[in-house]
Amino acid sequence: MSKALIIDDETQMRRxxxxxxxxxxxxxxxxxxGQLxxxxxxxHRPDVVLLDLGLPGLSGIEVLKRLREWSDVPVLILSVRDQEAVKVEALEAGADDYVTKPFGTAELLARLNVIQRRRFTRQSPQITAGALVLDLLHHEATLEDAPLKLTPTEFALIKVLAEHAGRIVTQNQIIRQVWAGQSSDASEGLRVHINHLRKKLGETGPKIVNEPGIGYRLEAE
Incomplete structure (x- = not known):
């Protein structure tokens, strides 16, 4: 049985x-x-945490930062705040996804399922995202069992997205991993490479979804 921890100051929401x-x-x-x-x-060592940002005492962001010091448990933010800057801050602090209140039950459960499934072992020599398979040892990719030709930058980019499939990865997080030290100049290059990857993945590969002002999410069946 999966354990879920709800951290929210609203009694009705917790209920x-x-x-x-x-x-x-x-x-x-x-x-x-937050402290509790x-x-x-x-x-309890939960399998997933549902975390509100507007908490008394410790803010939700502070709770998230402290939690990430010792745990990689999937965290879903539930908040009335819908500003892009707030979402980016939460995601870069270690949140796995962000849902704005009010929300539908179906969406909530779908997001929870995705972030609980996406726990990849990063040391694994292979990552699978739908019909796409990445061989990390040989830096090779296949799509529906056919070789997929990617540049080194494209491979590094899709690797970052595939490691967090189903999760929003912010532009800054991608740039730090793919273009280390070039955060001020790499945003345009990121968009160009994303477009190239979308064309190469076509209709059969996983979809790279744009989260405007925040980053990208790789969606795979």
Whole structure:
């Protein structure tokens, strides 16, 4: 049984989330503030955390930063704040996805399923994202079992996205990993390479979805 931790100061929201998660077979624990949330995370070792940003005491961002010091548990942000800057800050602090309140139950469960599935072992010699397979040892890619010719930059870029398939990866996160030290000049190059990758992946490969003002998400069946 999967364990879910809800960290939210609104009693009604915690009650709603508990009902939704328990009907899907999750074991649920909850906390009404950030400090208690960290304690619950350490004690229960949940499989997923649903975290509000507007918490009393420690902010949700601070909770996330402290949690990431010792845990890689998937974290889904649930917040009424829909500004791009806030979303980018949360994602770069280590959130796996961001859902704006109010939200639909179907969307919430779908996002949870995706971030729980996306736990790749980065040392693995192979990453699979739908019909796309990346051989990390030989820096080769195949699409539907046929060789896919990628430049070194394209391979590095799709690797970053595939490692976090289903998750938004911010532009800054991508640039830091693919173009280290070039964050001020690489944004245009990123867009160009994304367009090239989309053409090469075509209709059969995983889709690279643009999250305007934030980054990109690789979606694969």
């Amino acid at each position: 709603l989330l508990r009902m939704v998660l328990e009907t899907r077979g999750h074991e649920v624990c909850e906390a009404a503030d 949330g960290l304690q619950e995370a350490a004690f």
